[in-house]
Amino acid sequence: MSRQLGDGHRRFLQTMMGVYIIDELKAKALYQYCCETFKMQCAADRLDEFIETINLKLQPMFMQVRKGMSEENGHQYYALVNTAETDITRMTSDYADNELELFRKTMDLIVGSEKGTASSTDILNSTDTMTSKKLKKSETEHLLTRLVQDKWLCEKRGEYTLSTRCIIEMEPYIRSMYQDQVKMCHICHNVAFQCQICENPSCGIKIHNPCVARYFKGKMEPQCPACDDFWPHEIPEVRGLRSQSKK
Amino acid sequence: PSTSQVQRGLEKLTPAQVDQKTAEVVQYFLMKDQKKIPVRRADLVKYVVKDYRTIYPEIIKRAARTFEQVFGLKLVEIDPKHHMYILVNNLETATSRAAPVECPTNPKMGLLFVILSVIFMKGGTVKENLIWNTLKKLRVDPGQKHEEFGDVKKVVTDEFVRQKYLEYLRIPHTEPVEYEFRWGPRADAEVSKARILEFMGKLHEQDPRSWTQQYREAHATQNSS
Ligand SMILES: [Mg+2]
Ligand SMILES: [Mg+2]
Ligand SMILES: [Zn+2]
Ligand SMILES: [Zn+2]
Numbered sequence: 001m002s003r004q005l006g007d008g009h010r011r012f013l014q015t016m017m018g019v020y021i022i023d024e025l026k027a028k029a030l031y032q033y034c035c036e037t038f039k040m041q042c043a044a045d046r047l048d049e050f051i052e053t054i055n056l057k058l059q060p061m062f063m064q065v066r067k068g069m070s071e072e073n074g075h076q077y078y079a080l081v082n083t084a085e086t087d088i089t090r091m092t093s094d095y096a097d098n099e100l101e102l103f104r105k106t107m108d109l110i111v112g113s114e115k116g117t118a119s120s121t122d123i124l125n126s127t128d129t130m131t132s133k134k135l136k137k138s139e140t141e142h143l144l145t146r147l148v149q150d151k152w153l154c155e156k157r158g159e160y161t162l163s164t165r166c167i168i169e170m171e172p173y174i175r176s177m178y179q180d181q182v183k184m185c186h187i188c189h190n191v192a193f194q195c196q197i198c199e200n201p202s203c204g205i206k207i208h209n210p211c212v213a214r215y216f217k218g219k220m221e222p223q224c225p226a227c228d229d230f231w232p233h234e235i236p237e238v239r240g241l242r243s244q245s246k247k
Numbered sequence: 248p249s250t251s252q253v254q255r256g257l258e259k260l261t262p263a264q265v266d267q268k269t270a271e272v273v274q275y276f277l278m279k280d281q282k283k284i285p286v287r288r289a290d291l292v293k294y295v296v297k298d299y300r301t302i303y304p305e306i307i308k309r310a311a312r313t314f315e316q317v318f319g320l321k322l323v324e325i326d327p328k329h330h331m332y333i334l335v336n337n338l339e340t341a342t343s344r345a346a347p348v349e350c351p352t353n354p355k356m357g358l359l360f361v362i363l364s365v366i367f368m369k370g371g372t373v374k375e376n377l378i379w380n381t382l383k384k385l386r387v388d389p390g391q392k393h394e395e396f397g398d399v400k401k402v403v404t405d406e407f408v409r410q411k412y413l414e415y416l417r418i419p420h421t422e423p424v425e426y427e428f429r430w431g432p433r434a435d436a437e438v439s440k441a442r443i444l445e446f447m448g449k450l451h452e453q454d455p456r457s458w459t460q461q462y463r464e465a466h467a468t469q470n471s472s
Contacts, residue, residue, distance in 0.1 A: 010319030017277070026348050060270055
C-alpha cells in the first residue's frame with residue numbers, strides 16, 4: 001500500500017480543516033468523493049488506512065485526524081485535532097483570557113456533575129468567582145453561543161454538555177486535569193460524561209447511554225456488568241446509523 | 248540572511264528544532280488563513296520565528312513545501328514590498344458532482360463575488376458609487392445595517408481591503424473626495440476570471456465570448472491563478 005499523499009488526501013484534509021468534525025457516514029462519503037474526483041483507488045473498508053496516510057504527514061505539524069464516539073448517539077466521528085497543545089490553550093487564538101477562564105469553569109461543572117451537564121444558570125453564577133475580568137450576563141450568553149457554534153459545547157434546553165469534538169480533542173487534558181473525578185465507561189473504556197451510574201455505592205461504575213443501549217439490548221433483567229446488582233435505569237434504544245443523515 | 252549564514256545557522260541547530268519551528272510557522276499561517284488575514288513577514292519573525300531568524304529562508308521554504316505536499320495549498324507572496332503572504336488553494340475546485348461535505352462558506356463571499364464581477368466587467372477600476380448603487384439594486388444598502396453582513400460599508404472598504412481582496416483608493420484631485428475600487432492581490436491569486444465570465448454569461452443569457460476584452464483577459468491569466 002502506497003504511503004504517498006495524493007490530491008484526494010489533500011482535499012479530505014482541507015474539508016476537515018473547514019468542518020473540524022464529521023460522522024463516519026459522511027467521512028466515508030467524503031473519502032469516496034475525494035478518490036473519484038482525483039482518480040484514486042478507493043475501497044470501502046480502507047477509510048482508516050486513508051486517514052492513517054494523512055496522519056503520518058500531519059504528525060510533524062502536531063495535528064491528527066482522530067476517531068472517537070459521540071456520547072449522544074454512540075456513532076463514530078472523526079475530528080481534526082491539535083496534538084501540540086493538549087490543554088485549552090489551543091483555543092487562545094479565538095478566545096480571550098477571561099472567556100477561556102469561564103470555559104474552564106464550565107468544564108469543571110460538567111466533569112463534576114453526575115450526568116455530564118451544566119445548566120446555564122450554574123454557568124452564569126460561576127462568573128462570580130472569576131479571577132480575570134468578570135464577564136457580564138450578556139457577554140456570558142454570547143460566549144456560550146460561540147462555544148456551541150465553534151463545536152466545543154452542545155446545548156439542549158439550557159443544559160450544556162461537552163461536544164464530541166471537545167471530548168475527542170481534549171481527552172488527554174481532561175484525563176490529567178480531572179484525574180480524581182473523571183471515570184471511564186465500563187463498556188468502551190473511554191471517558192464518560194453523559195452516562196448512567198450503577199447505584200450500588202460500593203460499585204458506581206459509569207456506562208455511556210449509547211453503550212447502555214447496546215449492552216442491555218434484549219436483556220430482560222439488566223444487571224451491572226461489574227457487581228451484578230440490578231441495573232435500575234431506563235434502558236435507551238439503540239439508535240441506528242441510518243437515522244442521522246442530517247445533523 | 249545570506250546562504251552561508253543560513254548554512255551556519257542550521258549547523259547550530261538539531262533537525263528536531265528546525266522541524267519544531269517549521270511546524271509553528273505552519274500553524275501560524277493556518278490560523279491566520281482561517282480569517283483570511285495576510286501574514287506579514289515582520290510579524291511572523293517577531294511572534295513565531297524569533298531566535299531562529301538567521302535560518303528564516305530555510306524555514307519558510309520548508310513551510311511552503313509542507314503546504315503544497317500535505318495541505319494542497321500554495322504560499323504566495325502578494326506584496327513583495329511589504330513581504331506579505333497568503334495561502335491559496337492549489338487543488339482543482341471544479342468537479343462534476345457536489346461534495347458530500349461542504350465547508351461552511353462565509354456569506355460575505357457572495358457579496359465579494361458580485362463586487363469583483365462588477366470591477367472586472369468594467370475594465371478593472373470602478374468608482375465607489377457604482378458599487379454602492381449595484382448593491383442597492385440587490386437590496387444591500389451600504390447606508391443601513393444589514394441582517395447578515397452588519398455594516399456593509401465597513402465590510403467592503405475595511406474587511407475586504409485588509410484581507411487583500413479589494414483595493415480602495417482615493418482618486419487624486421477630486422473635490423469632494425472620491426474613491427475607486429480595484430481587485431486586490433488575493434483576488435488575483437484566488438478568484439478565477441473565467442468563472443466570473445461564465446457566471447455573467449448565465450446571468451445575462453449571453454455567450455461569455457461576446458465580451459471580447461474580458462474573455463481574452465480571463466483566458467490569458469487563467470493558468471497563472
Ligand atoms: Mg493556540
Ligand atoms: Mg494566510
Ligand atoms: Zn462507552
Ligand atoms: Zn455495579
